[in-house]
Amino acid sequence: MLLTQLEYFLALAREQHFGRAAAASFVSPSTLSEAVRKLEAELGVPLVHRGRSFEGLTGEGELVLVWARRIVADHRALSDEIAVARERLATRARFGVIPSGIAAVSRIVTRLSDANPLVSCSIASGLTSEEIVARLRSYELDAGIIHPSAADGPDLHTVPLASVRAVVVCGADAFDADVDEVTGEMLARAPLCLLSPGMRARQVFDQEMHAHGLDLAPRVETDSVEALLALVSEGSWTAVVPESSLGGRLDPGLRVLPLVDPEVRTPLALVRIADDPAPPLSTAIDAVSRPA
Incomplete structure (x- = not known):
């Protein structure tokens, strides 16, 4: 059993496609396929369901997948140990x-x-x-x-x-010019866009709002902070995002205001x-x- 055979098998399991797995491994599809076949022959079991294309792993393939990941990881750790011994x-x-x-x-x-x-x-x-x-x-x-x-x-x-604080990102006209912080009640009256419900930052936000008697209904939900910022840039939307996710990506003219009452922090x-x-x-x- 060769380490490269396990690495090609892991690539195939990850990409779910012989061509993509070969490209990710920088080899031809025939080279990758032959390596997987040799691994199957050595182990004496089929690892892959084959039709005209990749059709998933067999039960034995799923079992080998667990061990292949561990073996490759252990080999990498061994290489790192040797490198550390050489202070490199x-x-x-x-x-x-x-x-x-x-x-x-x-x-x-x-x-x-x-x-x-x-x-x-x-x-x-x-x-x-x-x-x-x-x-x-x-x-x-x-x-x-x-x-x-x-x-x-x-x-x-x-x-x-x-922990990371949540902040409000909005256009210049979303709130009065003298407003320097936004409350949950103010958000309830705004055209709101938020991260998707499955994301932890959104779940923390919802929990804090609910604890303060507020159940906000956003009009747009997305799993991307970039999408929220683009929405605010293009229209009269108000978004709530983790402060640490802003970086230098904010368009000129947008405002970033603290969210208070309640403050929302994500651990x-x-x-x-x-x-x-x-x-x-x-x-x-x-x-x-x-x-x-």
Whole structure:
């Protein structure tokens, strides 16, 4: 059994398509298909349902998938251990982040890169906490920024992070010029657009509003902060977004106002798989995630 065979099999399971899996692995479809067939021959079971195209994994394939992810992850950790012994940690750190965690992951990635110049990073944004946890458990991510309530098992190691305040983004004429903060009751009278109900920042928002006797009904919902900001830029919409998600993307002429009565804050945590011993990359991420 070759490591490359497992890596090609993981790519196929992830992409659900021979051509896309081959492209992601930088090999031809025939090379990838032959590697998977050799893996099947060695294990003595079919791993893939084949018709005219990929039709899913067999039951045995699902079982092998779990072990393949772990074997590839362990091989990567071993390589990192050797690199650390040579004082040259050189690997790729894969982060997943919910919309509220953009600023937090930016700080962590910057600190990680400064402390480990040979480590590169990738960030998958716009995910839900549950999606991030699932990808951690399948070893598709190395760490994530999530709502801490989604860290639902002893297999997860969490580091608490600072909470993020929700703010109101609106056009210049949405509220009187002398208004310098927005209440929940004011939002109830505004043309409101919010994040989708399945996202934790929205759930926290709804809970706080409900606790203050307010059940707001947005006219537009989306899973993208970018879409909310575009709506506000194009029309007379009022949006509520995590303050940390704004960055420098705000169009001139828009206003950002504090949300009060109630104030809404989303707690955050960095989470990773609680491997013991922790791989070198996990140790490096932990070191830069603690409060300065």
